[in-house]
Amino acid sequence: MKVTIFGKGNMGQAIGANFEKAGNDVNYLTSEDTATSLSELVILAVPYPALDTIAQQYKQELKGKVVVDITNPLNFETWNELVVPADSSAAEELQNKLPDSIVLKAFNTNFAATLQSGTVGGNTTTVLVAGNEEGKKLFNDALNDSDLNVLDAGQLNRARELEATGFLQMTLAASEQIGWTGGFSVTK
Structure with a gap:
């Protein structure tokens, strides 16, 4: 499968390496690039504020695509709050801006180091x-042969809890209570 990743920072590269390991063809785009066509699976490995720009610039190209939001919409000035309403999420806001796309929330509860290792x-x-379900199936299939476990966290409104968990994990790491190589683990 072909995968387009917006962003080539630590997260974009760590995510891309897992898709490549699973046998997918990964194409990276940076803010300097302009794409005329995008893959069936698109990962937005960018800071939360960049979602608006991407949604506006690529709305047509993202029609019918599975778009994965990895952002944690946290107030980086205070590190003390999420900047989306409590009854919503960055992913739900993105879905409203891209009504003809399938938006998923994933990777926001992972650090790049844990995706790499x-x-x-x-x-x-x-x-x-x-x-x-359709989007999650495509996502799972694309990561099936990677070293990662993928768990279904529910419908898109569960992105609220994922973003709260990501926020908590980031604040713990920023306050040096856990390392950026650690984080939450899910065991069966």
């Missing part, structure tokens, strides 16, 4: 994904 505290790294 494939482990968190000795356990396999688990990617939680929220969204509609």
